[in-house]
Each structure stands twice: as C-alpha cells, then as structure tokens.
Amino acid sequence: MRETKLTHIAAPAGVAPGRGYTQVVIGTGRLVALSGQVxxxxRGEVVGVGDPAAQSxxxxxxxxxCLTAAGATFDDVVKLTYYVTDIAFLPAVRAARDAQVDVERxxxxxxxxxxxxxxxxxxxxxxxxAVLPESAS
Structure with missing residues (x-):
C-alpha cells in the first residue's frame, strides 16, 4: 500500500500561523468522513458528566x-471540527487532541x-x- 502524502502549510503568505493547528492540509486519495463523536x-452511556477533560x-x-474501522489513524486526519458548549473547554479538548495527533504537523x-x-x-x-491512499487495484 502506498503512503498518503499530506502537505501541511502552517501559515500561507499573509495569514497568521495557528496555535495547535495547520491553516492548510493538502492530500490526495480516498476521503474518510467521520460523523461528530460525543x-x-x-453502551450509549454518557462518560464524564460535567467533566470536559473526561469527555474530551x-x-x-x-x-x-472510527478511524481504525476505516483503516486510518490520526496521522491521516486532515481536518477536525470542534463544537463546544463553552469555549473555556478548549484547553481540555486540546490536551486530548495532543495525546493523539502529531503536534508538529x-x-x-x-x-x-x-x-x-x-x-x-x-x-x-x-x-x-481523513485522507487514505488510493486502493491498490
């Protein structure tokens, strides 16, 4: 299987770099879309009621x-979208994210x-x- 080639552009000309995210990620291959996870x-039971770190x-x-089910890992993820009920939860979300993704890319x-x-x-x-390599046919 070929590796997916992802190009990260941290800060295009005239755009400030982000803290903990890349402004542009380019890849070719098969697109994997994951539904929002909560x-x-x-068993469908809520974990960590009232605890943003546990929920994250x-x-x-x-x-x-979900990525594993698709044959992917966090290395294949090109975009994350966070919906939070309080923006103050972002440090907990970032900590959970940073435990999974390559923080350099x-x-x-x-x-x-x-x-x-x-x-x-x-x-x-x-x-x-996420983006996966094209299937080998």
Missing amino acids: ALDE RQVFDNLRR PPASTAVQVAALFDPRLLLEVEAF
Missing part, C-alpha cells in the same frame, strides 16, 4: 475507533461554541476528515 461509551478523552477514543481545525448539543449532559462534539 462522549458516549459503547472519550471523544478522541471514539474518533480513534496538526490537522486543520475549526472550533465553534454552540448553544447546546442533542443531550444537555454532553459538552462537546468533534468531527473529522
């Missing part, structure tokens, strides 16, 4: 499991504060896009 365990770890564990990302998620006990949701 802090639910395999569960969310990234769920993302890792992080994916592109967007963080948005939202009024609520589908369950009021949930504090964040994270979706991901």
